[in-house]
Amino acid sequence: MTTRIEEFVSIPQDPAVVWPLLADPMAWPRWIEVLQVAESTPAGPLKTGSGVRIVGNRGPAIDARAVCVVDGRSIDLEANGLPFDLEARFEFRVSPETDGTRVTLAASTELSGMMIFAEKMVMSKGSAALQRWLEALSKAAQAR
Numbered sequence: 001m002t003t004r005i006e007e008f009v010s011i012p013q014d015p016a017v018v019w020p021l022l023a024d025p026m027a028w029p030r031w032i033e034v035l036q037v038a039e040s041t042p043a044g045p046l047k048t049g050s051g052v053r054i055v056g057n058r059g060p061a062i063d064a065r066a067v068c069v070v071d072g073r074s075i076d077l078e079a080n081g082l083p084f085d086l087e088a089r090f091e092f093r094v095s096p097e098t099d100g101t102r103v104t105l106a107a108s109t110e111l112s113g114m115m116i117f118a119e120k121m122v123m124s125k126g127s128a129a130l131q132r133w134l135e136a137l138s139k140a141a142q143a144r
Contacts, residue, residue: 004108005126009134012100013141019072020045021140022092022103025052031136034129040066046075054079064090103137105130 011018021027023045025038032038034056041051052064064079075092093104107126 006106007130008104011138015101018101018141
């Protein structure tokens with residue numbers, strides 16, 4: 001069973017200000033509170049095929065891969081090593097608005113086995129996390 005959540009925020013900043021906070025994993029801990037370190041291979045802004053190593057506040061490191069990056073517009077990541085052996089896809093979307101930038105974050109995963117019974121909890125916690133991240137991203141972008 002595929003579970004997908006999606007949240008967005010409008011940020012009163014130009015996309016050129018917001019994009020670097022999304023494209024460079026080293027900036028992620030500034031707006032994703034559960035991260036200690038995020039590094040890309042090769043270093044710098046993500047490109048299609050880049051690897052990402054994410055170290056959170058707890059649990060083992062998570063490895064991800066940028067499966068598609070359209071500079072200034074979108075990033076699609078596939079991650080494994082999540083709790084309960086889940087694999088997930090994360091999508092970052094940036095689009096210009098009249099008075100700033102719309103950022104959409106989405107996450108999807110395939111729930112199976114006993115995890116099917118936790119779907120509502122997974123969706124609720126995931127949605128709340130995406131909302132927190134977007135709020136923190138907005139603050140970080142406005143501080144630039």
